[in-house]
Amino acid sequence: MRILLVGEYSRLHNSLKEGLTDLGHEVVLMGNKDGFKGYPVDIYINHSFQNRVLHKIKVGAYKLTGLDLGSLEIVHKVKKQVNSLARFDVVQLINESAFSIQPKAELELLQFLKTKTDKLFVLSCSYDHASVKFMLNNGFTYSALTPYLENNSLKDHYKFKLQYLNEDFSLLHQYVVDHSNGIISTDLDYHLPLVGKPNYLGLIPNPINTDKISYIPIKTDGKIKIFHGINTHASLTKGNMFFTKALKIIEEKYADKVEITITTNIPYKEYIQRYNDCHILLDMVYAYDQGYNALEAMGKGKVVFTGAEQEWLGHYNLEADAVAINAQPDVAYLVEKLSWLIEHPEKIKEISLQARAFIEREHYYKNIAQQYLETWSIN
Structure with missing residues (x-):
């Protein structure tokens, strides 16, 4: 089977490509490398208006004509390729x-x-019309839109997310519903907004290549190492501020027992190396399920604070704190959970082993690739 994967977020399509290729299929990945994260692609597609001068030309042209030169260039490049x-x-x-x-x-x-294939599918694994609408209507107890719902003065900060509710994006969403072969979600945060919706094919978990990600045995005979990697562009929507406040308290409370590392906006390859020797990784607060960074860290055996809400526990038939720690927007709660792990390092070893086993069981990339093949073939 010949497959074109378009776009990349957090290495999802790279891992899926690896699984599909190992199963004997021919796969081409086209995209913009997800910005500064720099994920590999076979065909790199981006506009040329990156430096300051060209960006000003692009902005000026848009103000004068309403035409986005970057969009026009990308359309031309995609069609040509x-x-x-x-x-x-x-x-x-x-x-x-x-x-x-x-x-x-x-x-x-x-x-x-659509003219280049008989089957066109679209993933829901980041902000889109359905997920933003669900969040804005308080479908979740808390979500990436919670700061905005609590403080409307943040509207400018959220304009990129809220744009998915504009008429032009709504029309784009409706085209996907009416003319694609189906929509697939990759975790509970995108599954729940789509339940019962037309052309929704269900949830296929994120693929993780555990053949490339080695388990790192946990040693707790020294300081407990805590890692917090911050992407400033998404820190508000991920709830990083709760981790930052909790870490200040932990640093004072356990100064002789912990070693805390905080990074900001580092490329993916450096990010995954920097947290290799940590015991605990702080991922995100505003989520019900895990994203890619959390899953890969769990595959390495890290104890990850991330989305692990009751809906997720029920979906995978898990007990709380068994394979990950549910990160809630509550500093006192986060401090309590971190303190529990620091004072009971045997729990870190236990969760570490269970986290790796969970990733191998539920997210193994070849099994996930097979699920995609079956979904594509039926629909």
């Missing part, structure tokens, strides 16, 4: 807005890609 390739059996987009360009340009590319 795909037209040079043989037809695909399946095309899958990482998101309704896989190219991060104007919705009308995204729609043009969706319509174009």
Whole structure:
């Protein structure tokens, strides 16, 4: 089977490609490397207006004409590249807005890609129309939109998320619902907003290549090492401020027992190396399920503070604190959980082993690739 994977978030499509390739399929990955994270792609697609001068030209042209030169360039590049390739059996987009360009340009590319395959699928694994609408309507107890719901003065900060409710994005979403072969979610945060919706095919967990990710045995005979990697562009929506406040208390409370490392906006390859020797990794607060960074860290045997809500426990038939620690927007709660682990290092070893086993059982990349193949073939 020939498969085109379009776009990349947090290495999801890279891991899926590895699984599909190992199962004997031909896969091409096209995208923009997810910005500073720098994930590998086979065909790199991005606009040329990156430096300050060209960016000003792009902005000026938009103000004068309403045309986004970056979007026009990406549409041209995608069509040129795909037209040079043989037809695909399946095309899958990482998101309704896989190219991060104007919705009308995204729609043009969706319509174009449909002519290059008999089957077009779209993932829900980041902000899109359905997830933002669900969050805005308080579908979750807390979510990435909680800071905005509590303080509307943050509207400018949230304009990128809220734009998915605009008419042009709504039309793009409706096209996906009406004209794709189906929408697939990758975790509970995107599954719950889609339950019962038209053309929704269900949840397929994120694929993790544990053949490449080695388990790192936990040693707790020295200081407990805590790692917190911050992406400033997403720190508010992930709830990093709760971790930051909790760590200040932990640092004072256990000065002789802990070693805390905090990084900011580092590339993916450096990020995964920097946390290799930690015991505890602080991922995100505003989530019900784990994203990619959390899953890969769990695969290495780290005790991860992340989304692990009751809905997730029920879905995988798990007990609380068995394979990950549910991170809630409550500093006192986070301090309590961190203190429990610091004072009971045997629990760190126990959760570490169970975390690795969970990833191998529920997220093994070849098994997940097989689930995609079965979903694609049926629909």
